[in-house]
Amino acid sequence: MLDIQDENVKTCYNIRMKATHLQLAYGTKVIYDDCNFNLENGDRVGIVGVNGAGKTTLFRIILGEQHLDDGKIELGSHRLGYLPQEIIIPPEHDDITVWEYVASGRPVDELQEQLNSEYEKLAKYPDSNTILARITELQDLIDSYDLANFDYELLKILDKMHLSDLVDQKMKELSGGQKSKVAFARVLFENAGLLLLDEPTNHLDVETKQFVANYLRSYKGTVLVISHDIDFLNTVVNKVLFVNKTTRKMKVYHGNYNDFRRQYAEEKAAEDARITEQEREIKRLSEFVARARAAKRSNTALIGMGHQREKVLIKKLAELGEREQEYARVAIRITPAKEGSKTPLEVQNLSFAYPGGLQLYNRLSFSLTRGEKFLIVGENGVGKSTLLKIIVGELTPTEGSIIMGHNITIAYYAQELEILDERRTILENVQSYDFTDTELRSMLSNFLFYGDDVYKKVAVLSPGEKARVALCKILLQRANLVILDEPTNHFDPETQKIIGENLKDYTGTIIMVSHNPAFVEQVGITRMLIVPTHQPDAKKPKLAVIKNYSRELLEYYYYLNSDLV
Numbered sequence: 001m002l003d004i005q006d007e008n009v010k011t012c013y014n015i016r017m018k019a020t021h022l023q024l025a026y027g028t029k030v031i032y033d034d035c036n037f038n039l040e041n042g043d044r045v046g047i048v049g050v051n052g053a054g055k056t057t058l059f060r061i062i063l064g065e066q067h068l069d070d071g072k073i074e075l076g077s078h079r080l081g082y083l084p085q086e087i088i089i090p091p092e093h094d095d096i097t098v099w100e101y102v103a104s105g106r107p108v109d110e111l112q113e114q115l116n117s118e119y120e121k122l123a124k125y126p127d128s129n130t131i132l133a134r135i136t137e138l139q140d141l142i143d144s145y146d147l148a149n150f151d152y153e154l155l156k157i158l159d160k161m162h163l164s165d166l167v168d169q170k171m172k173e174l175s176g177g178q179k180s181k182v183a184f185a186r187v188l189f190e191n192a193g194l195l196l197l198d199e200p201t202n203h204l205d206v207e208t209k210q211f212v213a214n215y216l217r218s219y220k221g222t223v224l225v226i227s228h229d230i231d232f233l234n235t236v237v238n239k240v241l242f243v244n245k246t247t248r249k250m251k252v253y254h255g256n257y258n259d260f261r262r263q264y265a266e267e268k269a270a271e272d273a274r275i276t277e278q279e280r281e282i283k284r285l286s287e288f289v290a291r292a293r294a295a296k297r298s299n300t301a302l303i304g305m306g307h308q309r310e311k312v313l314i315k316k317l318a319e320l321g322e323r324e325q326e327y328a329r330v331a332i333r334i335t336p337a338k339e340g341s342k343t344p345l346e347v348q349n350l351s352f353a354y355p356g357g358l359q360l361y362n363r364l365s366f367s368l369t370r371g372e373k374f375l376i377v378g379e380n381g382v383g384k385s386t387l388l389k390i391i392v393g394e395l396t397p398t399e400g401s402i403i404m405g406h407n408i409t410i411a412y413y414a415q416e417l418e419i420l421d422e423r424r425t426i427l428e429n430v431q432s433y434d435f436t437d438t439e440l441r442s443m444l445s446n447f448l449f450y451g452d453d454v455y456k457k458v459a460v461l462s463p464g465e466k467a468r469v470a471l472c473k474i475l476l477q478r479a480n481l482v483i484l485d486e487p488t489n490h491f492d493p494e495t496q497k498i499i500g501e502n503l504k505d506y507t508g509t510i511i512m513v514s515h516n517p518a519f520v521e522q523v524g525i526t527r528m529l530i531v532p533t534h535q536p537d538a539k540k541p542k543l544a545v546i547k548n549y550s551r552e553l554l555e556y557y558y559y560l561n562s563d564l565v
Contacts, residue, residue: 016038016039016040016041016074016075016076017037017038017039017073017074017075017076017194017222018037018038018039018073018074019035019036019037019038019071019072019073019074019250020036020071020072020074021034021035021036021070021071021072022034022035022036022061022068022070022071022072022073022250023035023068023069023070023071024054024057024061024066024068024069025069030248031054031057031248032054032068032071032248032249032250033247033248033249034071034249035071035248035249035250036250037241037250037251037252038252039222039239039241039252040222041221041222042220042221042222043222043223043238043239044216044217044219044222044223044225044236044237044238044239045222045223045224045225045237045238045239045240045241045252046225046226046227046233046236046237046239046240046241046256046257046260047059047224047225047226047240047241047243048226048233048240048241048242048243048257048260049242049243049244049245050245050492051464051492052245053243053244053245054243054245055226055243056085056198056226056462058243059082059196059198059224059226061073062075062080062194062196062224063080063082063196075194079141079144079190079191079192079193079194080192080193080194080195080196081105081187081188081190081192081194081195081196082187082195082196082198083183083184083187083195083196083197083198083200084198085198085199085202085226085462085463085490086463087176087179087180087183087203089101089171089179089183093171094170094171094172095170095171095172096170096171097167097168097169097170097171098158098163098166098167098168098169098171098174098182099154099158099167099168101171101182101186102154102157102158102163102182102185102186102189103154103189104186105186105187105189105190105191106145106150106189106190106191108142108145108147108150111138111141111142111145112142114138115135115138115139115142118131118134118135118138119135122135144191145191146191153189153191154189157185157188157189157215158185160208160211160215161181161184161185161208161211161212162181162205162207162208162379162380162381163178163181163182163185166178166182166381173354173357174381175380175381175385175386176203176385176415176416177203177380177381177385177415178380178381180202180203180204180380181203181204181208181380184200184204184212188212188215191221192221193221193222194221194222194223194224195216195219195221195222195223195224195225196224197223197224197225197226197227198225198226199226199227199228199229199463199489199490200212200225200227200232201227201229201232201515202486202489202490203380203415203486203489203515204380204515205377205378205379205380205515206515206517207379208379208380209229209232209515213232213235213236216236217235217236223236223237224241225237228488228490228491228492228493228496229516230257230258230493230518231518233256233257234256234257234258235256237256237257238254238255238256239252239253239254239255240252240253240255240256240257240259240260241253242260242264244324246322246323246324247322268324271321271323271324272323274321275320275321275323278316278319278320278321279320281316282313282316282317282320285309285310285312285313285316286313288305288306288309289306289309289310289313291306292305292306292307292309292310293306333475333502334474334475334482334502334503334506334508335478335506335507336409336478336479336480336506336507336508337409337478337479337480338407338409338480339370339407339480339507340370340405340406340407340408340409340480340481340508340509341370341405341406341407341408342369342370342405343367343368343369343370343405344368344369344370344404344405344408344480344481344509345367345368345391345402345403345404345405345408345481345509345511346366346367346368346402346403346405347364347365347366347367347391347400347402347403348365348400348401348402348403349363349364349365349399349400349401350363350364350365350390350397350399350400350401350402351363351364351397351398351399351400352383352386352387352390352395352397352398353398354386359398360382360383360386360387360531361383361387361531363399363400364400365400366529366545368509368511369509370480370508370509371507371508371509372509372510372526372527373503373509373510373512373523373524373525373526373527374509374510374511374512374525374526374527374528374529375512375513375514375520375525375527375528375529376388376511376512376513376528376529376531377513377514377515377528377529377530377531378530378531378532382531382532383531384485384513384531385414385415385485385513387531388412388414388483388485388511388513390402391483391511392410392412392483407480408480408481409477409478409479409480409481410479410481410482410483411474411477411478411479411481411482411483412474412483412485413470413471413474413482413483413484413485413487414470414485415485415486415489415513417466417467417470419470419473420458420466420469420470420473421458422457422458422459423457423458423459424457424458425454425455425456425457425458426444426449426453426454426455426456426458426461426469427440427441427444427454427455429458429469429473430443430444430469430472430473430476432476432477434476435476440454440476441454443472443475443476444472446472447468447469447471447472448468449465449468449469463489463490464490464491464492466490467489467490467491471487471499479508480508480509481508481509481510481511482503482506482508482509482510482511483510483511483512484510484511484512484513484514485512485513486513486514486515487499487512487514487519488514488516488519496516496519497522499519500519500522500523501522503522503523504522504523504524510523512525527545528545529545
């Protein structure tokens with residue numbers, strides 16, 4: 001039975017967030033130090049900061065999963081909608097349909113049961129103000145779900161997120177990308193006053209991302225979004241909340257992400273100049289105090305001035321600002337151990353369909369040349385990840401064959417990070433016969449895992465940390481054919497840039513699935529395979545192998561994906 005807390009009232013959009021004197025530390029590690037900020041109803045706020053600054057921790061505090069050492073966050077009246085970075089569909093929802101799962105975001109039937117129960121209580125205790133207040137509360141909540149447009153709103157969201165064809169499918173039958181889209185659709189349909197979105201675009205194709213961006217721009221409630229997708233932030237947010245890992249403070253900037261970067265750069269330059277001047281003054285005072293201390297006792301004037309300047313020096317040292325730290329970045333170098341054949345891969349007359357599902361490919365054929373960078377694109381659920389799994393041998397095609405060239409070695413980065421064993425430690429996950437533990441620990445330090453970090457179980461890591469372990473594992477294999485499924489998910493823009501630069505210089509062959517056009521451009525794609533959306537009556541889905549990739553071409557073909565030739 002759904003439990004409605006007392007804070008739910010007439011409108012779900014009455015959100016004004018006020019954070020005062022937030023204090024949080026884990027042992028000696030301070031996360032927040034006297035943080036304060038205010039947000040208004042209808043704000044769309046990007047939460048930004050380096051890894052470990054406390055962005056997701058802020059969400060956990062709002063959700064009641066993390067307690068502050070001091071301070072408080074006031075939300076007023078609200079209902080929360082939350083999309084976590086890692087989408088986990090509870091097992092009890094495996095056998096319900098997509099329609100049922102998304103519709104459960106507005107639990108009207110459960111609320112109506114509670115309302116009927118309260119009316120039964122009122123018949124016995126007609127003068128009870130508590131029961132009357134509860135009835136009013138439940139009725140207002142039901143009204144906020146807009147029952148008159150319930151089906152229309154649900155259908156609109158499912159249609160725009162390209163989920164209409166899946167409404168009768170069981171949740172357990174969906175791909176990872178489809179589950180992410182369905183979970184996002186459910187959060188949008190909840191009609192909550194406050195949306196908390198943690199890396200919401202990780203699994204979205206270009207067209208769906210555009211719909212979500214437009215939807216959020218006109219959303220009546222307040223939206224807080226943690227994202228490394230700069231284009232998405234620039235499109236959606238009107239404010240940025242910067243969580244500063246160096247100062248342990250938070251500050252709200254008006255405008256989109258680019259506006260924040262400009263304002264922050266100006267502030268940082270001014271602060272650096274101020275600190276430089278402080279350091280210069282401190283050096284001058286220190287030198288004077290040192291001379292005064294070394295003076296003869298008879299030089300009472302100099303000694304007296306030294307005492308005075310020492311007091312000023314102590315004050316200046318206490319006022320000295322703290323420069324922004326430059327945090328370590330991932331260091332990557334991907335090099336094949338040996339050169340493979342001139343034709344590393346041939347796909348011949350490949351056909352595939354999941355049991356009871358549409359045919360994804362019908363006699364698909366293509367081959368790769370050594371050193372090629374090959375991109376596979378298409379909407380969620382059309383079979384991109386499936387094709388990669390067929391190539392690496394995790395799935396068997398209905399017809400056709402995959403032919404590997406001579407001396408070809410494969411490294412496979414899976415979208416759901418399945419290559420990791422969460423029961424084992426970081427070090428155990430990257431262990432290889434070709435490297436000693438000392439060499440592995442050195443390599444892991446390049447991926448920001450130091451000291452005893454390597455003995456942490458993968459299960460306790462954040463999604464970003466898991467992605468770094470998986471990427472390290474790929475690097476250590478030194479393969480000449482690298483297969484990457486959404487490699488930029490969970491990585492900040494700086495790390496994405498580092499990965500892109502290395503893949504551009506990689507001398508082996510790359511097959512990649514990515515919905516990140518900026519990253520794809522950086523890698524230097526030579527050809528792309530576009531897998532179109534499948535229509536129920538399409539017996540032979542068309543596929544197009546396009547030469548000379550460009551971002552404009554990709555976006556154009558997404559727009560025309562039903563008419564590929």
